[in-house]
Amino acid sequence: MKTELILIGKTNDKLYVNGINDYTERITHYMPFGIITIPAIKNTKSLSEEQQKQMEGEQILKLIQASDTVVLLDEKGAERTSLQMATWLEKRQQTARRLIFIIGGPYGFSEAVYKRANELISLSKMTFSHQMVRLIFTEQLYRACTIIKGESYHHE
Template structure:
């Protein structure tokens, strides 16, 4: 199974980039993982939030295939413990999902079209994080899940 993480706009803060890079390098030893960064919209001055989300949605939908299993990172989604999340990943692997796609929304969240396409919604907390911070928190959770599935000590250290 391949995991793809779709995000909008480059990660800007150095402290986030360093953390993301660290877990991305570790993850490569466990699973086929890649990130797709959709370029941030330009000239957004004349667009309201809804228009911006619609435009982002068009770009997101172009990056997804019909057969992809799509999970949105969304504060209103289902909350799992790290062990439960690892079990979920394992279930997808056993169901022979080819490409598991996680999507982190833009600064204003997702357009309805993306909610309509999604197979599931996953929440990291009922609190709201910046779309940039979620990248680091979530990649660490994917790494953690893989160490749990391998019975490695990372989760218990």
């Protein structure tokens, strides 16, 4: 199963870039994994939040195939412990051909992206910066991989 993370806009802060790159490299030891970055929309001052979400949504949907399992990282999504995430991921590895996680832009997702999604996952009830969410998510994906393999990274 190929797993991909779709992002809107570049990660700028070197602290996050280094951490995300480290976890991405670690994840690839367990499964094929890649990050696709959609460039941030330019000149957004003249656009409404809805227009911005619509434009980002069109870019996201161009990258998704009909057979993909699509999971949005969204505040309305299901919260899971790390062990539950590992169990969830292991099940998806058996059923999905390509698993796509998406972190939306500053205003979330368009209605069309919500309709295409198979599931929503929330990392926390708290709000984090988009750059921080990228780091937290890649660490949690790596953690889930180590749990599945029975490695000692995660302690309970």
